[in-house]
Amino acid sequence: MKQINNNPKKKIFSGIQPTNTPHIGNYLGAMKNWLKLQDEYECTYSIVDLHSITVRQDPAKLRKQIMESFALLIAMGLDPEKSTVFVQGHNPRHAELSWILSCYTQFGELSRMTQFKDKSKKNSDNINAGLFTYPVLMAADILLYQADLVPVGIDQKQHLELARNIAVRFNNAYGETFTVPEPYISKSTAKIMSLQDPFAKMSKSDENPNSSVSVLDDRDTIIRKFKRAVTDSDKEICYKEGKDGINNLISIYSAATDKSIEQIEKEFDGKGYGDFKIAVGEAVSDMLKPMQERFKEIIKDKKYINDLMILGAEKAQRATFKTLKKVHKRVGFVVL
Numbered sequence: 001m002k003q004i005n006n007n008p009k010k011k012i013f014s015g016i017q018p019t020n021t022p023h024i025g026n027y028l029g030a031m032k033n034w035l036k037l038q039d040e041y042e043c044t045y046s047i048v049d050l051h052s053i054t055v056r057q058d059p060a061k062l063r064k065q066i067m068e069s070f071a072l073l074i075a076m077g078l079d080p081e082k083s084t085v086f087v088q089g090h091n092p093r094h095a096e097l098s099w100i101l102s103c104y105t106q107f108g109e110l111s112r113m114t115q116f117k118d119k120s121k122k123n124s125d126n127i128n129a130g131l132f133t134y135p136v137l138m139a140a141d142i143l144l145y146q147a148d149l150v151p152v153g154i155d156q157k158q159h160l161e162l163a164r165n166i167a168v169r170f171n172n173a174y175g176e177t178f179t180v181p182e183p184y185i186s187k188s189t190a191k192i193m194s195l196q197d198p199f200a201k202m203s204k205s206d207e208n209p210n211s212s213v214s215v216l217d218d219r220d221t222i223i224r225k226f227k228r229a230v231t232d233s234d235k236e237i238c239y240k241e242g243k244d245g246i247n248n249l250i251s252i253y254s255a256a257t258d259k260s261i262e263q264i265e266k267e268f269d270g271k272g273y274g275d276f277k278i279a280v281g282e283a284v285s286d287m288l289k290p291m292q293e294r295f296k297e298i299i300k301d302k303k304y305i306n307d308l309m310i311l312g313a314e315k316a317q318r319a320t321f322k323t324l325k326k327v328h329k330r331v332g333f334v335v336l
C-alpha cells in the first residue's frame, strides 16, 4: 500500500561560490547553519560554479577551488547521504530553469540589484550579461528544489526577495508551481565585516589578504590577522554603536565560542584590545581545527571526492525532474 507522508520535512537550499577559499564570513554567515539544519530539514547544498564565472576566473584555479570547496563541505560534517551536496553545473536543469524564469523577470527589477551595481563598479571592463542575470539563476537554484528556507548572509536578502517575487508571479500566472521561499538569516553573524575596514563586508574578492580569514588559514596566520584588525582608539571591550571594529570581533568571538555578548564583556572587563584580539584569533583557530584536519585527509583522495560528486549530481537531478517537467507543461511546451 502506498504510504502517505503527512508531515514531510521542510526543504532547504543554499549555495556557495567557488570563487576563492571560503572565509569566516561565509562560514559563520551561511555554512555553519547548513550543518545545524541537516537533521531537521531536507537539505540541498551546492557549490555554485555557474555563478562564479560572472567574474573572470582562471580555469585551473577554478577547478581546484570547486574540488576544495566541495571537500570543505564534507570536512565540515555535511553528510552526503542525508543531505544533497553537489556541484551546480552537474545538474543542467539549473541553467534551463534560469532561462525560462528570465522571461518572467523584468529588466528594471534586475537593474535595481545592489550586488550588480557593486560588482559592475568593481569589474568595469567586464559587465557581462551573466552578472546582470545572476539573481535569476539564483532564483532557479532555489525554486527548482521547492525550498521553503534559504540560509544566507544578509547580503543575499535582496536576491532572495526577487526569487520570491518570481515564484509568486509564476504561480499567479499558471497556478501553484513553486514553493515561495523564506530567508533564514542568523542575526549575529548575518554580516561579518572586513578586519581592515569594519564598514565593508568580509569578501572573498578583497585584494588585501589581511581583510579576511580563510577557513584554511593556519593558527599563526589567523592570530596575526586578528592582531592587525582595525578597531578604534577607545579601550573598552563592549558592544555599542560607533565601535564597529570591536563589535565585529565580539560577534566573531561569540559565534566561535557560543558565549553571549554579556559574558564576553565580563570576561574582558579591564583587559586591553591586544589580549582580546589574541583570544578571538585562538577561538577562531580552535573552531576551524577539526574541519581543517578532516579537509587535509579528504583532499588527498580525489576518487572519494569524485564519487561523492557523482552521488550528489544524481540526487540533485532526481530531485528536480518533476518540477522542471511541470514548468514545461505550465508554459505550454510539448512534454514527451
Ligand code: AQP
Binding pocket: 015, 016, 017, 018, 019, 025, 026, 027, 028, 029, 030, 031, 151, 152, 153, 154, 155, 156, 189, 190, 191, 192, 193, 201, 202, 203, 204, 205, 206
Ligand atoms: N561577510 C559575510 N558575512 C556573513 N555572510 C556572508 N556571506 C558572504 N559574505 C558574508 C554568505 O556566504 C554565503 C556564500 O557566499 P557566496 O560565495 O555565494 O557569496 P559572495 O557574496 O560572493 O561571497 P563574497 O565573499 O562576498 O565573494 P565576492 O567577493 O566574490 O563577492 C552566502 O549565503 C552569503 O550571504
